[in-house]
Amino acid sequence: MTLDLSLLPDGGVPWLAASGEHADIVLSSRIRFARNVAGYAFTARARDGERLRVLSQVRDALPSVPSLAQAIVLRLDEMSVIERQLLHERHLVSKELAALDAGTEARSGAAVLVSQDAGVMINEEDHLRLQAFRSGFDLSGAFAAASRLDRELGAELPYAFHPEFGFLTSCPTNTGTGLRASVLIHLPGLVLTQEIGKVLQGLQQMGLTYRGLYGEGSEVIGNFFQISNQTTMGRAEEELTEHLARVVRRVIEQEEEARRVLLRDAGYIIEDKLWRAYGTLRHARSLPADEAMNLLSGVRLAVGLQLLSGLSVYTLNKLLIFSQTAHLSHDAGRMLTESEANLARARHIRQVLADEAGRAA
């Protein structure tokens, strides 16, 4: 199968648009619900046939689920590793569903539904992982879309539910609401002023957790953090989401304050540092993934601080995602080695930035 990305609305990543509130700091807001279909073993213990039946039950339900009316179905169990990794780079599927560890294949029945407003991972750790993304800081928008999807799908499928514990999930930490609310947030100001440690510590004290750009187990690179709730039980979904939103609003204020301090106390040092990052991205011939992420982070800050004009946050968001190895490999038609990917990444970034500079000039 060749993954036709043009079939995906906005390539499946409309949340890159940098259109929402505080989009210079918050890339995206995401709500996901973990759900399982009653009558089947949890994914990890299910037989191939059970997982395939879960998938076909969801497909059969689609015509009655308005949220997924335009959805396309992507079967990971029929995809090459490049395609699976590409979907993961777009945050459309988890690392687990994409089966990215060396030598592993996606389990049969592994699939993802993608539409403009919401999507569903199928046969991930749970049978269903309903998710909705929004560009910028818009947890309530994402919550509304995910809840609507949850209601619509729940009307068609028998969810595994326990009157005392709530929604049952494969991992007990998800049991209850099955909700995870998260924001993908860019905090270079707090990193540069070395306030970040204190802020992250504060998050944990408030029952929140943070991860890297690609969720659980991923490293923090380029000053991008995923902040999310840690518990899913004992509180209502709205309450969990509003708690996260309140804390994130405070973090945004702290980041804005850090940026003001940087400009005031070290304006020309910061300006120089960020322009150098831009210069390297504009001209380097080989860019390792981590370095590219860090440089893009710097340039994203420069645009936020209005030190650098003629370059949009949208373009930078797209570069973050589209300059990753599976995207470059997909373009090349084969899996690139690390050094080939570094060359291709530098070429891609150079071209996009030169085009953008040309348009701005």
Added chain:
Amino acid sequence: MTLDLSLLPDGGVPWLAASGEHADIVLSSRIRFARNVAGYAFTARARDGERLRVLSQVRDALPSVPSLAQAIVLRLDEMSVIERQLLHERHLVSKELAALDAGTEARSGAAVLVSQDAGVMINEEDHLRLQAFRSGFDLSGAFAAASRLDRELGAELPYAFHPEFGFLTSCPTNTGTGLRASVLIHLPGLVLTQEIGKVLQGLQQMGLTYRGLYGEGSEVIGNFFQISNQTTMGRAEEELTEHLARVVRRVIEQEEEARRVLLRDAGYIIEDKLWRAYGTLRHARSLPADEAMNLLSGVRLAVGLQLLSGLSVYTLNKLLIFSQTAHLSHDAGRMLTESEANLARARHIRQVLADEAGRAA
């Protein structure tokens, strides 16, 4: 006095033209003769009046010295420290003549004659330091010009000369021919392949010496070396010059070989490194002098290797000289602090490179 640089033919630095043989590797060839006027104490021991008389004797002789027919006379004892430092940055006067140590003033009678082909420092360590520069590798051309000047001036002024020792000089290491032949050479290939140590050691075994961009006591920055003869006595001038020329020709071959090896064994690493240097020069907002020199060195190599087009060695040679602190201070009309100079240097280099890129596009 305001130094009107436009009075100097090519700003006094026609050797930046990158027009001679092997100009991508050899910036310039220089011959100088140390001479003293009989009847006066050596400069360091001379009284003010003596030095002023030496100066006026030279000025009186000028109409009879065709090599200096177009020369302009620049009196360092009437200049600000910015102007003296600027002349030193152009290699027109030594650090000693320019009196650049903090709190010092140029000694009375300190002056320099500058014309297209040759010049004379007056009241340096010796009464007269005759010098001729050529762009690229052209020691014989420089030797011819300096010798002609020496003959013409020697016909007008009584040189201090001893039948056994030769020309007498303030420092005994210059006694004899009073000749110093040198080339200013760019050896990034030998530095990157780590062959440079061996090459420099070889020079010393052959009676040659090396220094940094600004001669005795100056650090080697940006892979620019001055290679010159160490002894001035016991051999004829031509022989000394030809010996240097032979050795330098061999060093040029070694540098060319090193560049071939670099391209063959590490082509894309080198290409990336040099383009990054270019990117930093194009976009940085603050550039310390040493860093600028090192980055310009990298870009100069890239142009030599034809990895980077649309940029001339001539432009890079000019940037090396004209982006130095006294030049930037002269433009600003006052001595810049180090951090001001770093900002001004980055601005100057950005502008020149953007203009050149615009012309090439």
